[in-house]
Amino acid sequence: MxxxxxxxxxxxxxxxxxxxxxxxxxxxxxxxxxxxxxxxxxxxxxxxxxxxxxxxxxxxxxxxxxxxxxxxxxxxxxxxxxxxxxxxxxxxxxxxxxxxxxxxEDTIIADSHLTMIFTVCDNTLSPKGKICLSLQILCGLSVEEIAFALHSNKETVKKILFRAREQLRESNFEIKNLTLEDIRLRMDTVLLTIYLLFNEGYSSKTKDSVIRMDLIKQALNLGLSLLETKLTRTPELLALMSLFCFQASRLDSRMNPEGSVVIFTDQDKSKWDQNLIQKGNEYFLEAFNPDSQSRYHYEAAIAYWHTQEESLEKWKYVLMIYDRFLGVYDSPSVFLNRVFAYSKVYGKQKALEEVKNFNDNKNRDYHSLLGYLYTNSNTELASQHYQKAIQMTKSNKEISLLQMKIKELDLVNG
Incomplete structure (x- = not known):
């Protein structure tokens, strides 16, 4: 070089x-x-x-x-x-x-980063405007990455960002010390920003590298900074940090030496970071609150079970959590993940019945799931869905993983 x-x-x-x-x-x-x-x-x-x-x-x-x-x-x-x-x-x-x-200086950088995220989450901006602007200017995500994070498209995100920037210019927007009430009102948006930032780092859909440690570290540091203050050390933040710890504990096992993705069932469990799992447990216990049932609580609970040994009982618990999660947070990703858990408990054929009324041909995860569910009963249809999923991702690593699944189907047919 x-x-x-x-x-x-x-x-x-x-x-x-x-x-x-x-x-x-x-x-x-x-x-x-x-x-x-x-x-x-x-x-x-x-x-x-x-x-x-x-x-x-x-x-x-x-x-x-x-x-x-x-x-x-x-x-x-x-x-x-x-x-x-x-x-x-x-x-x-x-x-x-x-x-x-x-x-x-390092302390000023860290303080400024958190201050600016709270500042951008001002109520003068639309909910999506706050998120998009924070992810772009303060987290460094591209328009394409933001679109993937929000399950949207680039043109829509560009319009949201343009309007948000115009609002900043036109309003008498200024950076000032926030009141306790300001912080409380903006906390949900700040947590969502950090959550989306971590997700892009943990499973990037737009870069050659599936794992982006710079984004993961950025999200963890922001979360740790919030934990230092009693006002922001909320059950929701603790649940979010628990989720991060459980997810990050498996980072060393998610890629092989050649840089290819290793699916969950093939991961080397000895590489899982037990210290992070223990920290995740501690955060989750502190996060428990009968009055708080945020999405982060449900996702942390599911992530906890993914740190446990493979068993039917484990998947029954995961399915039970998804049933409750779907009742309070109805989204395509939660629905599809629930169907996957359902297949682990009741089998792929019955899971196909669960998903038959859900039709989202523009959803990559939908086609990936159908490819998996048809593996035993209709390999040709499974291959078609995997091909559709390939067409919808720009991540070379994810494309390689899907192509490997298609080759496995060909071997079965051969």
């Missing part, structure tokens, strides 16, 4: 990781109404890196180099803007250092 190629690879990784931190710090410092200027500062920072690094070499500490450059560009950019606005001129002249000094 040439120096230029190495620099490009490092920059790509850094952009995905550091762009989110820069956005949070700069928006908190200069205001979210100047989001366009903040994005220009970040773009110019990385442009300088692409121009200079191939010639002068990659800095010993690339992240620190980017922060220094971003800080200088930001000060220049906002000094020019401030000097052009008459009402801010006196402030600039009297104490420019106080208004323009930017810091990228």
């Amino acid at each position: 040439t120096i230029a190629e190495k620099g490009t690879t490092i920059l790509s990784d850094l952009f995905r990781r550091e762009q989110v931190k820069m956005t949070a710090v700069l928006c908190r410092h200069f205001g979210i109404k100047d989001l366009d200027l903040v994005e220009d500062v970040i773009a110019e920072t990385f442009l300088k890196a692409t121009e200079l690094w191939p010639q002068s070499g990659i800095p010993e500490n690339p992240s620190a180099w980017l922060y220094v450059v971003a800080k200088n560009i930001a000060k220049d950019t906002f000094r020019k803007k401030t000097s052009e606005i008459k009402k801010f001129k006196n402030l600039l002249d009297s104490n420019p250092k106080e208004s323009l000094e930017v810091s990228f």
